[in-house]
Amino acid sequence: MINAVGREIPKEVLKATGKEAFKGAYAYDNYEYTKAAPRARAMMDPRRSKMVENIHEALVKCEIRDGMTISFHHHFREGDYVVNMVMEEIHKMGIKGLTICASSLGKANDPIVPYIDDGTIVGIQSSGVRGKIGEAISTGRLRDLAIMRSHGGRVRAIESGEVHIDIAFIGAPTCDEYGNMRAYGGKSDCGVLSYAMVDAQYADKVVAITDCLAPFPNIPASISMTQVDFVCVVDEIGNPAKIATGAAKPTTDVRKIMMADYCTQFVINTPYFKEGFSYQTGVGGASIASTISLGKIMEERGIHMGLGLGGITTPMCNLLAKGLINKIVDTQDFDMGAIESIKSNPNHIEISASEYADPFNKGAYVNKLDFVILASLEVDVNFNCNVVVGSDGMITGAQGGHPDTAAGAKCTIVIAPLLQGRIPAICTKVTTVTTPGETVDVVITDYGIAINPRRQDLIECMKDVKLPFCTIEELRDKAYAIVGEPDPVQFGDRVVGIIESRDGTILDVVREIKEYEFAE
Amino acid sequence: MEIKKAAMAGTLESSDAQVTVEPGSGTIELSIESSVIHQFGKQIRATILEALGRLEVESAKVTVIDKGALDCTLKARVECAVYRSNDMTENLPWGGVIR
Numbered sequence: 001m002i003n004a005v006g007r008e009i010p011k012e013v014l015k016a017t018g019k020e021a022f023k024g025a026y027a028y029d030n031y032e033y034t035k036a037a038p039r040a041r042a043m044m045d046p047r048r049s050k051m052v053e054n055i056h057e058a059l060v061k062c063e064i065r066d067g068m069t070i071s072f073h074h075h076f077r078e079g080d081y082v083v084n085m086v087m088e089e090i091h092k093m094g095i096k097g098l099t100i101c102a103s104s105l106g107k108a109n110d111p112i113v114p115y116i117d118d119g120t121i122v123g124i125q126s127s128g129v130r131g132k133i134g135e136a137i138s139t140g141r142l143r144d145l146a147i148m149r150s151h152g153g154r155v156r157a158i159e160s161g162e163v164h165i166d167i168a169f170i171g172a173p174t175c176d177e178y179g180n181m182r183a184y185g186g187k188s189d190c191g192v193l194s195y196a197m198v199d200a201q202y203a204d205k206v207v208a209i210t211d212c213l214a215p216f217p218n219i220p221a222s223i224s225m226t227q228v229d230f231v232c233v234v235d236e237i238g239n240p241a242k243i244a245t246g247a248a249k250p251t252t253d254v255r256k257i258m259m260a261d262y263c264t265q266f267v268i269n270t271p272y273f274k275e276g277f278s279y280q281t282g283v284g285g286a287s288i289a290s291t292i293s294l295g296k297i298m299e300e301r302g303i304h305m306g307l308g309l310g311g312i313t314t315p316m317c318n319l320l321a322k323g324l325i326n327k328i329v330d331t332q333d334f335d336m337g338a339i340e341s342i343k344s345n346p347n348h349i350e351i352s353a354s355e356y357a358d359p360f361n362k363g364a365y366v367n368k369l370d371f372v373i374l375a376s377l378e379v380d381v382n383f384n385c386n387v388v389v390g391s392d393g394m395i396t397g398a399q400g401g402h403p404d405t406a407a408g409a410k411c412t413i414v415i416a417p418l419l420q421g422r423i424p425a426i427c428t429k430v431t432t433v434t435t436p437g438e439t440v441d442v443v444i445t446d447y448g449i450a451i452n453p454r455r456q457d458l459i460e461c462m463k464d465v466k467l468p469f470c471t472i473e474e475l476r477d478k479a480y481a482i483v484g485e486p487d488p489v490q491f492g493d494r495v496v497g498i499i500e501s502r503d504g505t506i507l508d509v510v511r512e513i514k515e516y517e518f519a520e
Numbered sequence: 521m522e523i524k525k526a527a528m529a530g531t532l533e534s535s536d537a538q539v540t541v542e543p544g545s546g547t548i549e550l551s552i553e554s555s556v557i558h559q560f561g562k563q564i565r566a567t568i569l570e571a572l573g574r575l576e577v578e579s580a581k582v583t584v585i586d587k588g589a590l591d592c593t594l595k596a597r598v599e600c601a602v603y604r605s606n607d608m609t610e611n612l613p614w615g616g617v618i619r
Contacts (some may be wrong), residue, residue: 193568421535421588422556483590486559514591517567 004074005433005506009461017145020505021190024205025407025439028503033360036161038322039204041229051177055209058232059167061203066091067097068166068414069123071199073172074104075183075190075332077240078209082171082209087112091120099123101163103154105193108242110158116142121491124136125163128398137496138394140512146395146497148388148434149509151331152357152364152404153502155198156518159360164502170196170204171237175210179228180221183350184343186212188238191312191333193222200227207458222350240262244335251285255446259415262288262444262467263373268297269312269465270458272370272410276306276326280366280405283311283334284375286415288321289483291312291315291373298324308373309356309365311402312348317341321347329365331401333355334437345366359502366401366408372404378430381472383437385414386430388499391423391511393489395497399434403502406439418445424486426450426472426481431489435509447478468475490514521581521602529600537589539568539597541605542562544579554586567591571598574617595606 002023003009052058072083096119104127113132114186115121129137137146139373149157158165172181173189183193188211200206200223208231217253281287292315305325312330314337319325328348333339342348357366377384378454390396406412441458443450450472451459462469491511499508521541531536552564564586599618612618
């Protein structure tokens, strides 16, 4: 059937997953449901220890077996060691048929690909995947359908029982022998443990993995001992220096800086730019540059940000340090500067991924956003965005908080250079829809700015603003005039993954990639 | 034009293409490798064949390694490689078959 973003969702996929097709970004507002609950074991005997010798003993004590679902967080991003370490041990034990439910997976996790090929791993549920795992899924080597969920959508899926985690492995920069975990103060700090909080709450078994055993009580704890079954000390859980590689890059690219300036001009001419406004940016070069240029204007005009949300980078922390932001509310640190800031600044506060973006709790921070500045691989003339599947059809990115913040914010701005080499960012139809166009308000490119016609109010307030406004179709036509009109990617028939909407419906499917053939 | 010997033009930088021409056996034997093959394979092939046709190359082995070059770049690389295979680097027919 055709869903609300015009995508054909095959009947077999709806049947196999038991999910429904996407009906609109707010179709599930006020939806009533019963939360799932984990199976727990009581800890009454004070003489019993939670400490285990190694990962192997943790796995044995957690009674790992074929077919289980296990979970991980990705706060170490490209510097993560925990996923590979645990999977190697599981593989050695000969366990098969596991599903990994991770907050995200990156290139650092390339070493688990052989475990996909030999059937140790048969399912992957993640915000996204990069590198060789993406290739493995796109070439049809994963047995089950991969499920891509936003950060908020993942919390919803766990809370609603759509996915049940048997064992959660949580890499913790510091932990005491009873399982109180903190995100800094050790030798491998990641700043916050936001994504892992729901895992600790809803998994049957929770294993804390640390490289810094702290004296009891290790408090205030990000994750409490009341949720932890076992504690395992290893040599190293990750390399914080690699957190800033991958998605997060500062920029000196003049084209991106120009787009950042357009963005700032747009922001300050909306009615939402006033004392106490709330704001989030992604980690694209232009998004980060826009934070810097907006900061200058805030300083000039004496306007303060009430709430800075999200994935946090150093430029946001600098504004906090200058007193231009009242509170930074943090679910992920994208660089060392952000980790330093949360250690030392009392107005920089860690929250759970549920508080951040869960569409099925009783109110998340994303709903309070005035602005979110995002990037996108592709945007189509209906403002649908694709941040997961490359223009060559390969899974290569992650939803992250993109759909969550876009749905929540009053003004969602997407910055994308019109062309990436020969690939046009603005196109007739995105390869895959990962954020619905009804939640995207403005697209800023180096060749012009398009406002979503659904937002007549924004079009009205930009009437006298000197920025290169045009329609989204005009942007696409400019791109096609330079590079030619691209052909759609030739996919195979088999569906290898689904893009799940925040509310659990299916936004789009991802098909197996096929070798290119010249049509005669 | 005849392809007298193997010649090459272009680089493997992004947004460029490396075109190699070699003497052929009576036909155009074209192989294309491209970072944007899925979206632009058809256009790349048409552009290369059109440029060869205009230069009246009828027998050649042509290898294109494309890194997302625009059509104008592809055309320029083909022309350059063909003229190099004839040792022609000066007095090129600007505004003639090169346009």
